[in-house]
Amino acid sequence: MALPNRKVYTGNSRRLLLAFDIGTTFSGISYSILDPGTVPEIRPVTRYPSQEQVGGDSKIPTVIYYDAMGKSCAIGAETLKEGIETDAEENGWNIARWFKLHLRPKKPAAAGRPNPNEPELPPLPPNKTVEQVLTDFMRYLRECAKIYIAETHGDRLWASLEGDIMYVLTHPNGWEGQQQAQMRRAAVCAGLTPNGEEANERITFVTEGEASLHFCISNGLAVSQTDTGVLIVDAGGGTIDITAYRKLSQQTFEEISVPSCHFQGGAYVTMRAEKHFKNLLAGSRFFHDVDVLTSRFDRNTKHVFRREDEPHHIQFASHRERDAALNIRGGRLTLAGRDVAAFFQPSIDAIVQAIKDQRAAAHFPIKSVFLVGGFSASNWLCDKVRRAIEPLGVAVSRPDSHVNKAVSNGAVSFYLDSAVSSRVSRFTYGVECQTLYRPSIPQHLSRAHLVETCTATGRCMLSRCFSTILPKNERVSEMKEYRCDYSYILSSATPVGVTSYEILSYNGTSLSPTFVDDEPSNFPTTCVVHADLSVVPPELCYSPTTGRPYYMVKFDVVLLFGLTELKAQVAYRDCNGTERRSAAKVVYEGP
Numbered sequence: 001m002a003l004p005n006r007k008v009y010t011g012n013s014r015r016l017l018l019a020f021d022i023g024t025t026f027s028g029i030s031y032s033i034l035d036p037g038t039v040p041e042i043r044p045v046t047r048y049p050s051q052e053q054v055g056g057d058s059k060i061p062t063v064i065y066y067d068a069m070g071k072s073c074a075i076g077a078e079t080l081k082e083g084i085e086t087d088a089e090e091n092g093w094n095i096a097r098w099f100k101l102h103l104r105p106k107k108p109a110a111a112g113r114p115n116p117n118e119p120e121l122p123p124l125p126p127n128k129t130v131e132q133v134l135t136d137f138m139r140y141l142r143e144c145a146k147i148y149i150a151e152t153h154g155d156r157l158w159a160s161l162e163g164d165i166m167y168v169l170t171h172p173n174g175w176e177g178q179q180q181a182q183m184r185r186a187a188v189c190a191g192l193t194p195n196g197e198e199a200n201e202r203i204t205f206v207t208e209g210e211a212s213l214h215f216c217i218s219n220g221l222a223v224s225q226t227d228t229g230v231l232i233v234d235a236g237g238g239t240i241d242i243t244a245y246r247k248l249s250q251q252t253f254e255e256i257s258v259p260s261c262h263f264q265g266g267a268y269v270t271m272r273a274e275k276h277f278k279n280l281l282a283g284s285r286f287f288h289d290v291d292v293l294t295s296r297f298d299r300n301t302k303h304v305f306r307r308e309d310e311p312h313h314i315q316f317a318s319h320r321e322r323d324a325a326l327n328i329r330g331g332r333l334t335l336a337g338r339d340v341a342a343f344f345q346p347s348i349d350a351i352v353q354a355i356k357d358q359r360a361a362a363h364f365p366i367k368s369v370f371l372v373g374g375f376s377a378s379n380w381l382c383d384k385v386r387r388a389i390e391p392l393g394v395a396v397s398r399p400d401s402h403v404n405k406a407v408s409n410g411a412v413s414f415y416l417d418s419a420v421s422s423r424v425s426r427f428t429y430g431v432e433c434q435t436l437y438r439p440s441i442p443q444h445l446s447r448a449h450l451v452e453t454c455t456a457t458g459r460c461m462l463s464r465c466f467s468t469i470l471p472k473n474e475r476v477s478e479m480k481e482y483r484c485d486y487s488y489i490l491s492s493a494t495p496v497g498v499t500s501y502e503i504l505s506y507n508g509t510s511l512s513p514t515f516v517d518d519e520p521s522n523f524p525t526t527c528v529v530h531a532d533l534s535v536v537p538p539e540l541c542y543s544p545t546t547g548r549p550y551y552m553v554k555f556d557v558v559l560l561f562g563l564t565e566l567k568a569q570v571a572y573r574d575c576n577g578t579e580r581r582s583a584a585k586v587v588y589e590g591p
Contacts, residue, residue, distance in 0.1 A: 016034070024101055028407070042218065060144075061076060074093075094126060101263070104172075105176060132186075132189075138192060168412065173239075207564065228364060229246045235266070237266045240347070240354065280326060305340050372399060428470070428507075429561065433465050434461040471511075478563055483559075489551070526566075530587060
């Protein structure tokens with residue numbers, strides 16, 4: 001499954017690349033064995049413990065059962081065993097399902113925030129955090145990869161590569177650095193890599209939208225012409241990730257609008273069905289069967305639904321059970337087709353509106369849409385989206401097969417091929433700062449109470465100002481640098497040590513935010529950059545107002561926003577005026 005011009009691997013030694021697609025409802029693993037001088041191939045893991053009889057292209061449920069002590073009893077493919085629900089009920093196990101969505105951004109205006117009118121997510125098991133559940137699941141995925149690769153390629157190969165595996169972890173478009181940091185911590189706890197710099201080097205992140213683009217192009221799909229754009233709609237179990245791209249050359253693409261993320265995946269169809277069952281059966285002797293009905297709807301009815309005018313029957317109880325008032329006969333609940341359609345409708349509406357929004361915001365006209373992801377396998381969903389979008393002059397396509405491997409295979413392709421050369425900034429990024437107070441400016445005068453006098457220089461400085469580093473909706477190449485100049489004013493030449501700086505992300509409507517106090521809730525902290533300034537030489541200066549000497553430490557915080565993960569450095573001038581660089585650490589606050 002190589003791109004036409006995929007390059008040979010140029011490393012000095014053989015290495016293993018693993019990609020984990022931890023989906024809301026199902027997960028998958030893909031990998032590539034990198035041999036120097038050969039063109040890498042992408043392979044999916046198609047066989048899992050407890051699922052050996054399933055054919056190729058299989059995925060496993062993103063589900064864990066825990067006992068009362070918090071120990072995992074069944075995980076992944078093991079949860080498909082016959083009678084597992086009965087075992088769980090008899091032994092008092094707690095289930096963790098759809099747990100990935102508990103990692104979603106919590107900020108009020110974060111991209112991809114859930115709709116407050118939607119049903120609530122299933123809670124995590126008692127005394128379990130989402131990081132702990134992720135840790136258990138990642139440890140299981142690594143073990144599955146080990147067993148499959150050892151059986152397929154030999155024990156010796158795995159043994160020779162397992163100490164230096166590179167990992168690609170996928171996540172929805174709406175997730176940011178904080179979610180990446182939580183996933184990295186879980187990966188370290190799961191034993192994927194040691195902590196520290198090695199974890200940063202060996203764990204890479206990619207959005208599900210970008211992974212899906214790589215899947216499409218590595219499978220030979222006609223993605224786009226160079227003068228128009230294409231939308232990749234990754235309809236998964238939890239989120240709908242929509243990303244717009246334009247082809248720049250045979251192998252290179254760029255984002256042409258801010259990617260979007262909507263919590264309207266297939267799991268939300270099931271949650272709406274569950275809410276319907278609870279309302280329907282409330283107060284009846286069948287209420288305790290809601291879980292069975294929901295499970296069978298999720299596994300069967302949802303996938304075969306095609307027509308609004310046909311009823312669907314869900315067998316959930318003994319054939320002797322009946323209640324005409326509840327449409328239950330022979331232990332089967334009859335569900336009207338229009339009710340099933342209603343469960344789908346919010347998700348369909350979200351996809352259609354998101355496509356329209358992306359077309360309006362994109363820098364180039366969009367002429368084609370590709371539907372990938374497990375939820376897009378629904379013919380009802382695909383047909384409804386096609387009917388709404390194709391009259392707009394946009395072709396809607398769906399790959400014939402392997403849509404449920406789009407993200408894991410695409411994640412490997414992302415690492416190998418790096419087809420996206422530029423991305424669009426999600427927010428306006430910047431820092432809170434001070435500026436010279438000028439009472440002639442009305443906005444300054446109205447903030448006179450925020451003025452402070454600098455002891456060393458004697459100047460009046462206005463605080464609570466915002467300095468933009470990167471505007472929203474700007475196309476950013478992978479290696480383009482964005483700088484923010486800083487200075488420390490000191491009374492002596494004592495070197496400055498490690499200092500921290502907050503990077504803010506403005507998510508309001510202003511095109512040029514200037515003051516943080518205008519909309520304080522719209523300037524959340526994205527991350528904190530820790531920089532060691534002990535190497536920066538202080539510069540002797542004299543106050544223009546008092547004439548007294550002071551020292552200034554000047555430096556730039558250099559940020560790279562064009563990668564899938566924010567990187568930072570510190571730039572400064574040495575005593576000879578030559579620019580030097582030192583590493584800076586990007587740290588994200590806890591959830």
